Each structure stands twice: as structure tokens, then as C-alpha cells.
Amino acid sequence: MAGVVGRLIRCWCRRAVAGRSRSALPSGHPALHPGCCSLKVPALQLHVSKTAMGASQKDFENAMNQVKLLKEDPGNEVKLKLYALYKQATEGPCNTPKPGVFDLINKAKWEAWNALGSLPKETARQNYVDLVSGLSSSSDSSSQAKPEADRKQAEYETVVMTSEDGITKIMLNRPAKKNALTEQMYQEIMLALEAASKDDSTITVLTGNGDYYSSGNDLTNFTNIPPEGVEAKAKNSAILLRNFVGSFIDFPKPLVAVVNGPAVGISVTVLGLFDLVYATDRATFHTPFSHLGQTPEGCSSYTFPKIMGPAKAAEMLIFGKKLTAGEAYAQGLVTEVFPDSTFQKEVWTRLKAYSKLPQNALRISKQIIRSQEKEKLHAVNAKESSILQERWLSSECMNAIMNFFSQKAKL
Numbered sequence: 074m075a076g077v078v079g080r081l082i083r084c085w086c087r088r089a090v091a092g093r094s095r096s097a098l099p100s101g102h103p104a105l106h107p108g109c110c111s112l113k114v115p116a117l118q119l120h121v122s123k124t125a126m127g128a129s130q131k132d133f134e135n136a137m138n139q140v141k142l143l144k145e146d147p148g149n150e151v152k153l154k155l156y157a158l159y160k161q162a163t164e165g166p167c168n169t170p171k172p173g174v175f176d177l178i179n180k181a182k183w184e185a186w187n188a189l190g191s192l193p194k195e196t197a198r199q200n201y202v203d204l205v206s207g208l209s210s211s212s213d214s215s216s217q218a219k220p221e222a223d224r225k226q227a228e229y230e231t232v233v234m235t236s237e238d239g240i241t242k243i244m245l246n247r248p249a250k251k252n253a254l255t256e257q258m259y260q261e262i263m264l265a266l267e268a269a270s271k272d273d274s275t276i277t278v279l280t281g282n283g284d285y286y287s288s289g290n291d292l293t294n295f296t297n298i299p300p301e302g303v304e305a306k307a308k309n310s311a312i313l314l315r316n317f318v319g320s321f322i323d324f325p326k327p328l329v330a331v332v333n334g335p336a337v338g339i340s341v342t343v344l345g346l347f348d349l350v351y352a353t354d355r356a357t358f359h360t361p362f363s364h365l366g367q368t369p370e371g372c373s374s375y376t377f378p379k380i381m382g383p384a385k386a387a388e389m390l391i392f393g394k395k396l397t398a399g400e401a402y403a404q405g406l407v408t409e410v411f412p413d414s415t416f417q418k419e420v421w422t423r424l425k426a427y428s429k430l431p432q433n434a435l436r437i438s439k440q441i442i443r444s445q446e447k448e449k450l451h452a453v454n455a456k457e458s459s460i461l462q463e464r465w466l467s468s469e470c471m472n473a474i475m476n477f478f479s480q481k482a483k484l
């Protein structure tokens with residue numbers, strides 16, 4: 074743990090010495106090869122680069138072939154994700170200059186790749202294979218009868234995704250770390266939401282494994298600073314945050330949070346983007362942003378005042394008041410609170426009944442409600458992300474993070 078603090082201090086001092094501005098990427102950097110991938114044709118034209126090494130090379134190649142066999146065009150959003158994961162898996166973090174503002178396709182491709190930040194090649198390769206298998210199974214299932222039996226979806230490392238009885242469940246699976254969200258976990262939750270939006274389920278549920286729902290952002294995300302430096306990290310993280318919250322804004326199906334324990338930070342703020350929030354009476358809701366030198370995200374600067382009124386929202390978001398489940402229910406953030414002893418049984422009985430309702434009516438009703446504010450929510454998300462990009466570089470934030478780890482180191 075002391076090493077973590079040391080790394081933070083070194084990186085922070087380096088920045089202090091180097092001053093705020095950093096040289097732009099050297100000119101003449103290889104531009105994106107425009108032929109790498111076209112967003113126009115249904116199957117992506119990809120070539121295997123020699124750097125895609127390792128045991129799953131075969132899976133990687135099979136996945137690329139599977140993309141060519143997809144029965145329907147997965148849509149530009151998914152193709153951008155595939156493109157970005159392919160580049161990350163074969164070339165690592167985005168290493169090319171950003172295309173010009175009018176070069177829309179290559180700019181979209183660059184942004185998708187850049188948003189993956191320092192995601193390891195192996196993880197990108199695995200996520201690529203998972204995404205394709207999700208696409209293939211949903212395009213296969215569109216032409217076959219769907220077995221009612223429990224189906225385990227694509228394998229992820231930090232979440233467990235299952236689908237049964239018309240409900241797709243995404244379970245945060247780092248219980249030893251209170252389901253703190255690493256960069257990989259943000260990516261996997263986005264991929265899982267993408268897959269859930271396209272599968273044959275009626276309702277999607279997000280919950281946690283273990284005694285916590287989630288302790289929010291994993292503070293070690295502040296420690297793996299890439300060679301490009303802390304500003305680049307903050308920039309990539311703001312893109313990651315914006316894409317992550319955008320996945321909740323745009324999610325097309327009824328989305329339910331089953332809050333199985335205490336929730337902290339971003340796992341609380343995005344609750345304002347869910348359709349139902351069911352909580353055990355053991356749950357607490359804490360947004361310690363000011364304590365961390367940070368500011369609200371997840372659209373909470375807009376949704377929380379709407380949900381609970383400006384005064385209660387300020388008490389949570391500015392002053393970091395922790396709410397009990399009962400208080401969160403009274404303030405409108407939680408739909409219903411259940412005794413911990415019967416929580417899972419009652420909630421899943423209720424959700425199984427809901428999942429039998431007409432699927433399209435549920436989806437269209439959700440979309441009518443969300444469409445009223447979608448543009449506003451994206452604008453709020455963009456603003457919150459860019460403010461946080463600055464806050465992460467502040468000494469207030471860095472000191473707070475160092476305090477967290479030095480407290481840990483003392484224990």
C-alpha cells in the first residue's frame with residue numbers, strides 16, 4: 074500500500090514540476106489507417122496484426138470470422154466498440170493523433186479506441202471475443218426457439234451475467250473489494266448492458282455480490298498513471314465516465330437496481346437513471362464527493378434535486394450526508410425497502426412477475442419517459458465529466474486519495 078502512495082506522490086510531483094501544459098503528441102504520428110475498419114459494411118474488414126499474441130489468438134480469429142457471419146448489422150455503436158477493442162487488443166492504448174473535426178468516421182473510431190484508455194491488451198482481446206459471442210448468440214437466438222433454462226451469458230472477469238425467466242442479471246463480482254469499480258469493471262458493465270439491451274430478456278437487473286452493493290470508484294484507478302502522464306489519464310477517465318453514464322441514459326429496457334448492501338459514490342448517483350431501486354434495509358447511500366475533492370457525476374447534479382428537492386440533494390452531494398435505506402426511500406431515491414431476511418426472495422418474486430408483462434409495452438413505456446429528458450441528461454453528463462476531469466488534477470483530490478491509502482497503509 075505504501076508503494077501506491079509513493080507512486081501517487083511521484084506522479085503528482087512530476088506534474089507539479091513539469092507544469093500544467095504538456096507537449097502535444099509528436100507530429101508525424103502514424104494516422105489511423107482509414108482502411109482499418111469501415112463502419113459502412115455489415116461485416117468488419119479486419120486484418121490480424123502480428124501483435125495479437127497468446128493463447129486466445131484462435132478465439133480472437135474465430136471471433137473476427139464470426140463477425141463476418143452475423144445475420145444482421147450490429148449497428149455503428151457496436152461496430153465502434155468492436156473496432157476499439159480490436160485496436161486495443163492488437164496495438165494497445167490509442168497511439169494516433171485525433172482526426173480533424175470534419176473527419177467524422179475516423180474521429181468516432183479514434184474516440185472509441187481512446188476511451189479504452191490503458192485497458193490491457195489481453196482484456197481487450199477477451200472483451201472483443203465476449204462481445205462477438207454475445208452478438209452471435211443473440212443473432213442465433215433471433216432465429217431459434219429460446220430455451221427457458223438458465224443461460225450464462227458471455228464470460229466477464231469482474232461481473233457475472235446470467236439470463237433466466239426474462240430477466241438478465243448483471244452482478245458486480247469483486248466482493249473482497251466491496252465491488253469497487255475498476256476501469257475494467259466500467260468497461261465490462263458497459264459491454265454487459267450492451268448485450269442485455271440486445272438479448273431476449275424483458276428486464277435488466279444490476280446488483281452486487283457479497284455484503285456491499287458497490288463502494289463506487291476503485292481509488293486505485295488514481296494510481297495506474299500511463300507514460301503519457303496524469304493529464305492524459307484524467308482525459309481518458311472523463312471519456313470513460315461519460316461513456317459509462319451514457320450507457321445508463323440510453324439503456325432501452327426497464328432497468329432495476331437490487332441494492333443488496335451499502336452503496337457509495339457513482340453506484341449511488343447513477344441510481345437516478347434506473348427505473349426501479351429496491352434496497353435491503355441494510356443498505357446505506359453515501360456520496361462523499363467533497364471529502365474526496367471531487368464533484369457529483371451520474372447526472373445526479375440534475376436528477377437528485379429533481380428526485381429529493383435541492384436541500385436534500387445538497388446535503389448528500391455537497392456535504393456527503395450518508396442516508397439509511399429508510400431515508401433514501403423517504404427522499405424518493407429508493408422505490409421500496411425490504412427486510413434483509415426476505416429481501417432477495419421478495420424482490421425476485423416481484424421481478425419475475427414483472428418480466429411476464431408484455432415486453433414491447435414495457436420497453437416503449439420506459440423509452441417514452443426517458444425520451445423526455447435524454448438530451449438534457451447527456452448534456453449534464455458531459456458537463457459533470459469535464460468538471461471531474463479538472464477536479465481529478467486538483468491537489469484537493471490527490472491529497473484525499475493519498476489520505477485514503479495512507480490510512481490503509483497504517484492499519
Ligand SMILES: CCCCCCCCCCCCC/C=C/C(=O)SCCNC(=O)CCNC(=O)[C@H](O)C(C)(C)COP(=O)(O)OP(=O)(O)OC[C@H]1O[C@@H](n2cnc3c(N)ncnc32)[C@H](O)[C@@H]1OP(=O)(O)O
Pocket residue numbers: 249250251253254256288289290291292293294295303306307310311313314337338339340361362365370465466481
Ligand atoms: C488522474 C485521474 C484519475 C481518474 C480516475 C477515475 C477513473 C474512473 C473514471 C470514472 C470515475 C467515476 C467517479 C466516481 C466517484 C466515486 O465513486 S467517489 C467514491 C469512491 N469510493 C470511496 O471513496 C469508498 C472507499 N472505501 C471505503 O471508504 C471503505 O472501504 C468502505 C467502502 C467504507 C468499506 O469499509 P470497510 O467495511 O472497513 O472495508 P475495507 O476494509 O475498507 O474494504 C475492504 C477492501 O476493499 C478495498 N476497497 C473498498 N472500497 C474501495 C474503493 N472504493 N477503492 C479501492 N479499494 C476499496 C479496501 O481498500 C480493502 O482492501 P484491502 O485492504 O486490500 O482488504
